[in-house]
Amino acid sequence: MKATLMFGAGDVRVQDVPEPTILHPTDAIVRTVRTCVCGSDLHPYHSMEAQEHGQSMGHESLAVVEEIGAEVTSLRRGQLVVAPFSFADNTCPICRDGFQTACPHGGFYATPETNGLQAEFARIPLADGSLVPVPEVDADTADESLLASLLTLSDVYLTGYHAAYVAKVRPGQTVTVVGDGAVGLSAVLAAKQLGAERIILMGRHTARTDLGREFGATDVVSSRGEEGVAEVLDLTGGLGSEVVLEAVGHMPAYEQSYGVVRPGGVISRVGVPQYEEAPVGFGSLFGKNARLAGGPAPVRAYQEEAIGQVLRGEIEPGKVFDRTVGLDGVPAGYAAMDAREVLKVMVDPRL
């Protein structure tokens, strides 16, 4: 089958690899209906050292169940399923708390131990906890826009939602979203869903911020750094933003975040931090009692509700996809996202 492998910075290849098989009785094998390229895939695309054996890539998937292990009880062949971007048992105390990305028995895709999901087929560990059926949708006949929106529930929309959820966005609040990538725009849509009254989107790509406005942004600030901070403070009467959703992961976005947060407010991060240390002392967070929240989104916790919202047409998060390619087009898809020619690339293995 075809699968996506990364051999170093800028070096993505689609190669023939053996089809996955059941390794544990709790596994399932799925056939990919749609997968996609994530902003976080661009981090190794910039930094990975060249290696002889490629690293399998991809962690987002809308798929059909092909085969289940002997201990899988909640799934059957032929079901359309969303795969959360990490796998988890969904039964342990941490999962029951709603933090499935920290499940001590779970893990992440596209590591040396697990396959990636930018492939025709994939093995899903702990399948009962890690695949969520989508009722009454036929992958072969469904609208492309519906499939796109369902695919976002694997990661991007619910990652934006996690940012807003853990920040406890409440009706009437002012929310600033840092970053106009697909996660940032998803965070705008999620903040709107949770009732934010004013949503300030910090981003400089008009095509993206236009979609942000469609998703609910009331203001767009294109300046960055100190100038951008000053503009957000101006927009908020000098007080700052009660909630800041940081959807980038680089230090300048973090610095903008603590610059614009209101005293007593919260910064919620879902951009994977490309730093370990950051300012948290008197001059950044502590002095103004700003809180820091966020992490890898436990999208599993939010999926049933979000699948319902998508099926009822209440939200259309799939609008973040602006190009669709086949698996052979994945390397060019990485390059186009990296060059910011496209916002987010969807992959249809049939193409």
Place this chain on the structure above:
Amino acid sequence: MKATLMFGAGDVRVQDVPEPTILHPTDAIVRTVRTCVCGSDLHPYHSMEAQEHGQSMGHESLAVVEEIGAEVTSLRRGQLVVAPFSFADNTCPICRDGFQTACPHGGFYATPETNGLQAEFARIPLADGSLVPVPEVDADTADESLLASLLTLSDVYLTGYHAAYVAKVRPGQTVTVVGDGAVGLSAVLAAKQLGAERIILMGRHTARTDLGREFGATDVVSSRGEEGVAEVLDLTGGLGSEVVLEAVGHMPAYEQSYGVVRPGGVISRVGVPQYEEAPVGFGSLFGKNARLAGGPAPVRAYQEEAIGQVLRGEIEPGKVFDRTVGLDGVPAGYAAMDAREVLKVMVDPRL
């Protein structure tokens, strides 16, 4: 009048200085009934460069109103008042949010622009917002233990309370308190008040941890660093602590905090950070969705309720004081706290 000045690390002197006077019509002048030495006073006691003009010291006070400015409306001469450790207008949007320590019109005592409160008299700016009357207590006849507990509402007890409050400690939770200083012990008492079921106190001074047990600690862990983290994880079934209250301010306490926090849990800091940068990335906070909260405690927000609790005898936070000196004894008080011979020194200017 006598006032406490610091001239450099380890160099605290009590000198005669001019009595303060009303500078603004919103000021009040107060006569100190009791003041005290704070753990945070020990930070400059370790690090201040020698200087020719001393820095006035002290930010905690139980006092009597001596004089009020022309625009002060809520106070009268002779009232017993608690002075929160920072001053604020208590009317602006940030104060109404309950974050008076970030009031844009307020500030801190013992800076080059303001006097310290380890003195016989003090000028209180924005007096209507910055002094809280204590009803029906006569400073001259009240029990020493009552005065001690009221004094803790200026800072130490309500700083511990702030840690627990912003961490949203709920009945039934497991709370770990890092640090057995007076703020840490106050955090234990506050966590108990908010219903914590299990309170693990990390500290190694038996006299202090004994008071911690009296305040509500159910477990004491005297080990530090990786060993201490491992013990807390053992005590919590490997999951970690839902809430961590960090009451020290040094990096090893921060590191212990993210070591013991449960995924999805919260670290609430009230020890003034002696660092600006700290780990917050995938390997510390982000990976397990741990939240970071805390800051300078807006004690003003909690005072009316706490004064009532003290007057009704429901809490006795004044037990953190284990030595009382006159103003001339303040330099020796700093030295004794620094040497950990005493937990917290109270100052009675009449002595």
